[in-house]
Amino acid sequence: MGFIRSTAALAALPLVFGQNSSSPFNNPGAVSFQTSPPKYPSPWGEGLGDWADAYSQAEAFVSKLTLLEKVNLTTGVGWEGEKCVGNNGAIPRLGFKALCMQDSPLGVRFADFVSAFPAQLSVASTWSRDLFYQRGNAMGSEHRDKGVDVQLGPVVGPIGRAPEGGRNWEGFSPDPVLSGVAVYETVKGIQDAGVVACTKHYVGNEQEHFRQAGANNSEAISSNIDDVTLHELYVWPFADAIRAGTGSIMCSYNQINNSYACQNSYLQNYIMKNELGFQGFIMSDWSAQHSGVASALAGLDMTMPGDVGFDSGTSFWGPNLTIAVLNGTVPQWRLDDMAVRIVAAWYYVDRENNQVENSPTFSSWTQDTYGYSHYHASEGYTLINEHLDVQDDHAELIRKIDADGTVLLKNNGALPLTGKEKLTTVFGSDAGEAMYGPNGCGDRGCDNGTLAMGWGSGTANFPYLITPLEAIKSVVRDNRGSIESVTDDFAYAQQAALAHRVSQTGGACIVFANSDAGEGYITVDGNEGDRNNLTLWHEGDALINNVASQCPNTIVVMHTVGPVLVGNWSDNANVTAIIWAGIPGQESGNAIADILYGAVNPGGKTPFTWGKTRESYGTDVLYVNNNGQGAPQDNFVEGVFIDYRYFDRFNETPQYEFGYGLSYTNFSYANIKINARSAPAYVPTTGNTPAAPTYGSVSNRTADYLCPPGFHFISAYIYPCLNSTDLATASLEPRYGQNVTINPGEYDSSPQPRLPAGSAVGSGGNAHLYDVLYTVTADVTNTGAVAGDEVAQLYVSLGGPNDPVVVLRNFDRKTIAPGATTTYSFDITRRDLSNWDTAAQDWIITSYTKTAYVGSSSRRLPLSGTLSGANTGTSSGYPPGPTGGSSSASAVPTGGSSSAAGGSTASSYHHGKPTGTKSWAPPAYTPPGYTTKNW
Ligand code: BGC
DSSP states (O other), X not given: OOEEEEOSSGGGOOOOOXXXXXXXXXXXXXXXTOOOOXXXXXXXOOOOGGGHHHHHXXXXXXXXXXXXXXXXXXXXXXXXXXXXXXXXXXXXXXXXXXXXXXXXXXXXXXXXXXXXXXXXXXXXXTTOHHHHHHHHHHHHHHHHHHTOSEXXXXXXXXXXXXXXXXXXXXXXXXXXXXXXXXXXXXXXXXXXXXXXXXXXXXXXXXXXTTSSOBTTBSSOOEEEOOHHHIIIIISHHHHHHHHHTOSXXXXXXXXXXXXXXXXXXXXXXXXXXXXSOOOSEEEEOTXXXXXXXXXXXXXXXXXXXXXXXXXXXXXXXXXXXXXXXXXXXXXXXXXXXXXXHHHHHHHHTTGGGSOOXXXXXXXXXXXXXXXXXXXXXXXXXXXXXXXXXXXXXXXHHHHHHHHHHOEXXXXXXXXXXXXXXXXXXXXXXXXXXXXXXXXXXGGGOSOOSXXXXXXXXXXXXXXXXXXXXXXXXXXXXXXXXXXXXXXXXXXHHHHHHHHHHHHHHOEEEEEEEEEOOBOTTSOBTTBOSSOSOSSOSTTHHHHHHHHHTTOSSEEEEEEESSOOOOTTTTTOTTEEEEEEOOOOGGGHHHHHHHHHTTSSOOOOOOXXXXXXXXXXXXXXXXXXXXXXXXXXXXXOTTTTOOTHHHHHHTTOOOSBOTTOOBOSSOEEEEEEEEEEOOOOOBOOOOSBOOOOOOOSOOOOOGGGGXXXXXXXXXXXXXXXXXXXXXXXXXXXXXXXXXXXXXXXXXXXXXXXXXXXXXXXXXXXXXXXXXXXXXXXXXXXXXXXXXXXXXEEEEEXXXXXXXXXXXXEEEEEEEEEOTTOEEEEEEEXXXXXXXXXETTTTEEEOOSSOEEEXXXXXXXXXXXXXXXXXXXXXXXXXXXXXXXXXXXXXXXXXXXXXXXXXXXXXXXXXXXXXXXXXXXXXXXXXXXXXXXXXXX
């Protein structure tokens, strides 16, 4: 039961918990109005693992700070108050500069002379750890060199529950392991460059509609997610980011189980900071904070951009956090913990030695050289844009990522082109220049010309954009050939006439089409962030069919933010090849030319499933409020069954399955070996944390915190100081002092029990989860005539009736010479074989038989073997482990090569069945309360 306290401000009102009997601890536990349990106190950082040095330095620093200085670290100065999209307060007395928080996950947003990297979706399709890292490191370097302290990326929320989700392209993949590996390497790359990564958006931020309160909803959408699904799917990649040491995590706009992400004590205190041992700081998304004391006690560490509404001049924190500490509603240890976490992240990535003079060297709000440093207030006219060129030679890396991530979906022998075609023709606006230029629409909020970036905050300005048409033209002319194009998507007569000429002379018709999406604050062509459908834009189907009706060698290239429906034309015999070229950034044209003409042999694999219909995914965006004016209720009733897991479970045949992609050569798989490794039993973590530390002392003389007399206030700027010694007056809140019910434990600073799945020695959860239980090896032979890259994939069947048919657990990409055989080696960790056990609140390995599969996609798994022999038990004996035995392995004929040049057709693919020893027919499964799969 709660007790009554006096509170500082409206800012202090905590959410009311527990008024509903439905619990997310049931699985599936996704029902309207469910709530998750309150979890307090907010765990204090301890400097676990490799954070120890950063914590010692941060603790020493924070010990010197006054109350106002500590508050200043936690609170943004307000929207457009300084030059970055987010800026906290400085501590000039100790020479500590304010932090510059800057988008985006693909480059330095709003700046000039920076690189426009491929979107995360595109780097994901390379399946290359090395490229994940290199991209992160190159982006981090550009942020560092422009003077950014915190890069607002990478993104693993959304993960991509519904294919229409507007920001899916900002993320990697709907698979948690591909996302988890990619985020791990990206965070390492960014932070090795000396910049803090901010992994976002935590969590359940799966659609743009209703992400914030609006005309049709008084509160943001609630993503209702059960405990198992949270652990096994949505939180999984965040755990990898934490394990990689991400210095910051951004809490999201939406509610989870009817509590706002940034004040959800279960998600922040219990899972992120306790179970996963997160040592960095939680930053709010922009205006995602909805309370003062409640969000502080629920684990939020920094509010961005600092004001309640953009430029409101008021803040839930700032002076209200000072007041809350003075009146005891936020304990000093909690504020000290916020400050230590922020400063520790700064030390952890060595910001101290990675500063740029006069940083930040650019302004987000204008590209003029001189202007106002306090843009909103029109104050501080000075040099604000130094126009530093930080691109380095990153263009080469970008081109490589694009080419390596390009996915060849169909090829009947048309590709690669020779460059000697008699007549090369190019069609579609997606091949050419945007009428307004590459940066002509703010935050890329339009779909003109070739699509190389989605829209919203996850963007950067292009330094240039090589279009497919100019790159193809250049290759053709190098070969002294002829090339013509029609880039008007609707000039059907001209398209048909040009395509017809190819039918007479020979040559190729290369058709470009796209599908765009973005962040919800911009609507493009009626799409409010989320896509309205899964079809190509600008009547792409009509364009393709029009060209294919005339041209016997029609090659389709798509730039899309996710899957599109291709069934209208993919089986057309005149469509000789199909390519997905992702969301490539500035080097788009060069990379697609590399693939089309064979300078690079495609080796990318699709990081999401291509369904035949919209309905085949089983998940969709909630477009219409289902709760009157209240918070829309988005029940994630499908549990962990998104993307290929859903298709497999319900025997839905995809157009192109997850992990699929062809090459200009062929690969065959053989010789699987399973080696049980010696690993200790799992030991659930026990014991207590130390008591909450405080650093320095806080005087309770209110007069010490008054803003200095004669102080010049910048308009709408947020300061930590008070305008009155009377706290009620200083709070600017008429309801100051109102009694509210709070939850037990919020103020408890005594040693706290650690969680079994947590850790006393490092972050990312119990270290035994990462013990390697098995190593699986398999041989892959390049049976074709050219060298090529193959991404071999390891999947596991966890074996239980509620488990997916298979889940991806590891992968590797290697280049194999023609005729050569290469051995791939995959470790399988305890985590890889575990399920989340709600009762134990821990990971356990069930006694169901575990099987490993190796192959070239989620449905082309020629090799398999039973996993047995390793120590899968726990030190406590709960639950009983499976019986021992020796591993067995088998090689099963695939019924064809895994990928093919010149022979693979869409029809053979369509009817292809997954191979392996298991039966593919999914176990009968009906989610409780549902009689059909049509949720
Ligand atoms: C987005 C964040 C972004 C922030 C700052 C928000 O609207 O959701 O991803 O970092 O704005 O631009």
